[in-house]
Amino acid sequence: MPEATGAEQRTLNVTSAIFDPWDTPDAEQQPAIHYRGTVWSYRRLISEINRAGNALKALGVRREERILLIAYDSPHFVALMYGAMKIGAVPIPVNPYLPLDDYAYFLEDSRAKLLAVEPEIWHDLAPRLAGRAPDVSLVMILPGLSTAQLAPSGHPGPFVFYEDFVPRMAPELEAAATSPDEAAFWLYSSGSTGKPKGAVHCHKDMIFCNDTYGREVLAIARDDVLFSASKLYFAYGLGNGSYFAFANGASVVLMPEKVEPVLVLDTIERTSPTLFFGVPTLYNAMLRVQTREYSFPSLRACVSAGEPLPAEIFLRWQERYGVEIVDGIGSTEVLHIYISNRLGSCRPGASGLVVPGYEVKIVDEGGVPVPQGEIGDLYVKGGSVAAFYWNQTAKTQSAMVGEWYRTGDKYYMDPDGYYCYAGRSDDMMKVGGMWVSPSEVENALLRHDAVAEAAVVAVPDAAGLDKPVAHVILNVGHVPSKELEDSLRSFARDQLAHFKVPRAFYFVDELPKTATGKIQRYKLRTGLAAQR
Numbered sequence: 001m002p003e004a005t006g007a008e009q010r011t012l013n014v015t016s017a018i019f020d021p022w023d024t025p026d027a028e029q030q031p032a033i034h035y036r037g038t039v040w041s042y043r044r045l046i047s048e049i050n051r052a053g054n055a056l057k058a059l060g061v062r063r064e065e066r067i068l069l070i071a072y073d074s075p076h077f078v079a080l081m082y083g084a085m086k087i088g089a090v091p092i093p094v095n096p097y098l099p100l101d102d103y104a105y106f107l108e109d110s111r112a113k114l115l116a117v118e119p120e121i122w123h124d125l126a127p128r129l130a131g132r133a134p135d136v137s138l139v140m141i142l143p144g145l146s147t148a149q150l151a152p153s154g155h156p157g158p159f160v161f162y163e164d165f166v167p168r169m170a171p172e173l174e175a176a177a178t179s180p181d182e183a184a185f186w187l188y189s190s191g192s193t194g195k196p197k198g199a200v201h202c203h204k205d206m207i208f209c210n211d212t213y214g215r216e217v218l219a220i221a222r223d224d225v226l227f228s229a230s231k232l233y234f235a236y237g238l239g240n241g242s243y244f245a246f247a248n249g250a251s252v253v254l255m256p257e258k259v260e261p262v263l264v265l266d267t268i269e270r271t272s273p274t275l276f277f278g279v280p281t282l283y284n285a286m287l288r289v290q291t292r293e294y295s296f297p298s299l300r301a302c303v304s305a306g307e308p309l310p311a312e313i314f315l316r317w318q319e320r321y322g323v324e325i326v327d328g329i330g331s332t333e334v335l336h337i338y339i340s341n342r343l344g345s346c347r348p349g350a351s352g353l354v355v356p357g358y359e360v361k362i363v364d365e366g367g368v369p370v371p372q373g374e375i376g377d378l379y380v381k382g383g384s385v386a387a388f389y390w391n392q393t394a395k396t397q398s399a400m401v402g403e404w405y406r407t408g409d410k411y412y413m414d415p416d417g418y419y420c421y422a423g424r425s426d427d428m429m430k431v432g433g434m435w436v437s438p439s440e441v442e443n444a445l446l447r448h449d450a451v452a453e454a455a456v457v458a459v460p461d462a463a464g465l466d467k468p469v470a471h472v473i474l475n476v477g478h479v480p481s482k483e484l485e486d487s488l489r490s491f492a493r494d495q496l497a498h499f500k501v502p503r504a505f506y507f508v509d510e511l512p513k514t515a516t517g518k519i520q521r522y523k524l525r526t527g528l529a530a531q532r
Contacts, residue, residue, distance in 0.1 A: 013175040014184050014203040015086035018247045019046050031251040033075050034225070034271055040075050042249075047171035048075060052083030054169035059138050059160065061114055063088030063176055064183065068112040068136075070096050070103060070121055072256035073232050076142055076162060078242055080116055081232070085184050085203070088176030092186040092198070093233040096121060097258065098497050100128050102196075106188065107133035109391065110198060114138040116162070140165070180204035186390065187235050189332035190428070190435035198390035199333050206243045208383035209336040212357035214244040217326070217340050218275065218301065225298075227253035227273035229264050229282055230433060235332045236305050240277035261285040265294050272298035279306035279433030283325065284313050284463045299323045305330050305337055306433025308421045310464030311348035328352055329421070333405055335384040339419050350418040351411075358382035360419070361404070362411050370412075375422045378411040379404040427521045429458035429466050432499045436468055438521065441502065444495040445470060448488060450478040455511050455519045456502060459528050470502040471511060471524055480507035 019042075022030065027043035034040075040048075061067065067084050069091050071077040077093070084091040094106055096118060103125055107115065112135060117125065119141050129136070143163045178184070184203040188196040214220050228240030232254075245252045253271045257263060265286055268276055276299055278286075283304060302317070302325045309327040317325050328340030329351045339360060341352035354360050362376040363369050370376035381403045388396040399406050410422040429436045438456040445454040453473040458466035470488070478484065485505045492501045512523040 010180065011177045012180040012203045012207070013086060013088075013178045014206050014243075015049065015082045016175040017203075017207055018243055019049065019082070022046070022246075022249050030249065032246065033078065034251060034253045035075055036256070039251075045075065045078065048079040048166075049083045049086065050171050050173035051166050051169040052076075052079040053086045053173045054083075055162075055166045056080075056084055056089060056114065057087055058169065059114065059140075061087070061089050061138070063178075065089050065114075066110045066112040066186070067091045067114045067116060068103075068106055068110060069093040069233075070115070070117040070125075071142055071233075072096055072118060073237075073241060073254040074142075074256050075254065077232055078254075079166070080140075081185070081242070083173075085178075086173060086175050088178050088182070090183050090185055092188070093238070094188060095231075095233050095497070099495060100125050104128055104132050105196070107136055109196075110186065111135040114140060116140040116142060118142050178203050181387070183387070187233075187238075187332045187335075187386075189389075190437050190440075197392050197395060199386035200388055200390055201335060201384075201386050205335050205384040205386075206239070207247070208357065209239055210244055210247040212382070212384075213328075213337050213340065213355050214239070214247065216356045217328075217337070217342065218244070218303070219343075220244055220248045220250055220275070222249035224248070224250040224275055225253065225271065225273040226250060226275045226277070227255075227268060227271060228277040229255070229259050230277055230279060230306065231259075234306075234433070235335050236277070236279075236330060236337075236433070239336045240275075240303070261289050262291060265289060268296055268299070269294055274298055274300050275303065276301075277303045277305075280304055280309045280313055280463075281307070281432040281465050283309070283317055284465060287313065287316050287320065294321075296321055296323065301326055301343055303328070307430035307466065308351070309349075313463060314346070314348040326352075328355075329409070329419075331405075331407060333386045333399065334358075334380060334382065334407075335386070338380050338382060347416075347418050350414065350420050352418060354419070362413065372413045373415070375410050375412045377425055378407045378409045378419075380407060381405065427457070429468060431458070431466060431468060434497075434499050436500050438468070441468060441470065441492070441496060441500055444492055445472065445488060445502075447495070448491050450474055450484060451488070453511055455521060455524055457521045457525045457528070459504075459525070461503075467503045468500065469504040469506065469528070471506045471508050473508060473511065 022042045028041050030042040031039050032042045032045040081091045139159050141161045181202050183200050186198045189199050226245045228237045230237035232241050304325045304327045314325050324346045326341050328337035330337035338355050338358040339351045360380045385405045408425045427438050441456040442454040445451050452475045455471045459469050461467050512520040
């Protein structure tokens with residue numbers, strides 16, 4: 001990274017920093033992406049990134065303008081993500097399995113100029129955007145359905161197909177002279193109010209995560225093959241499935257399909273990755289597959305994050321496949337893992353030790369460090385923490401206290417210096433590695449005619465993994481029944497992402513509340529725990 005001299009500002013473009021070292025004469029022979037039975041070389045991928053960047057410039061996208069990316073994992077996702085950052089634009093990847101109204105919110109909140117979207121999602125989304133998201137003047141349809149199967153649906157502005165437009169662009173592109181602290185990309189993170197917050201990450205952040213966790217903890221090398229079941233739109237998956245590999249000359253396996261345990265097991269066996277990344281819920285589901293025996297001799301390590309890994313799952317996985325699951329904790333705001341176990345010395349049930357380059361502290365409500373073994377609030381600082389939340393000054397000031405990020409997690413340090421998870425500071429829950437806001441689920445249930453009040457909490461299942469359950473007070477004229485429970489579950493599925501739908505419903509006469517009327521969800525969690 002060039003040093004600043006006088007008034008000159010030092011520059012760093014993350015795409016150049018990651019890919020320029022591999023833009024060499026042997027790039028054609030160096031595998032970068034394994035995708036649906038084909039192998040993309042570094043030469044092909046770098047050329048595609050440059051073409052994507054040139055295409056965005058040709059469409060009028062300028063430096064600092066936002067691009068919303070609703071896409072399945074694919075080389076085209078990678079090309080647009082890194083092509084956008086190379087020209088100084090700001091890509092915002094989001095989950096392609098959300099309710100359509102969520103995308104309208106993302107477009108309105110981010111004021112994205114260009115929407116890059118899967119064809120079937122656009123087909124359903126376009127009618128929902130009438131009168132909304134006025135800043136979107138460009139729509140790019142990703143490879144999928146043919147041009148004849150889609151119409152512009154009356155949306156204003158240019159309407160282009162990736163496979164028709166991008167390949168015509170030049171395969172060379174000069175990187176924008178961005179600074180290390182300039183916005184590179186956003187990732188949306190849920191909050192206790194249920195409204196996602198745009199965490200703004202800078203050009204330096206990916207580099208910091210790779211230099212610390214990617215190299216110091218996992219020791220990723222050029223001969224590694226990484227397969228992440230967690231997708232690229234997810235902070236955890238973005239590292240696992242792209243920049244950890246590309247910054248070290250390694251390769252990735254991209255699976256565009258929705259995650260299913262058997263499909264993941266088959267993919268590991270077929271593609272022979274050396275590193276596999278998942279979340280505890282997936283590891284548990286894979287352990288329950290009984291169709292046949294699998295063997296993974298290529299794996300040197302598995303990695304878990306997104307939610308705490310129960311010790312039982314770690315032990316069962318190691319017994320069956322002979323490889324450790326390296327558990328850790330990260331967040332959207334910190335971009336990747338900052339506390340982690342280490343290969344060969346994993347401690348079941350613990351998050352691990354601090355990743356070199358980060359600092360953490362556990363403090364009481366007054367901000368004073370607590371004694372070892374005592375539970376407190378976890379704070380972290382390091383070079384990958386998001387700069388701020390877009391248009392959310394109060395939440396930025398609350399979460400990002402000077403150099404420290406307030407994680408919202410309760411932790412304690414055991415006698416050997418390992419950090420152990422003890423719950424959330426607020427009522428948020430992690431389900432399958434994804435944040436769930438109880439108020440969002442409660443608001444959805446309240447739209448049902450039968451529901452007067454609702455309170456949603458997380459309860460561990462038989463494997464120790466948190467799942468949402470709902471306590472419901474019914475309106476007059478409605479009585480508890482299996483049919484009503486099925487109706488509520490179906491109603492919730494129509495409004496919420498699948499992982500947010502309550503697994504069980506408890507019909508109650510009253511909910512515990514404070515004197516000011518705030519629901520005391522911790523009492524509901526305690527009551528359910530006592531019944532187990």
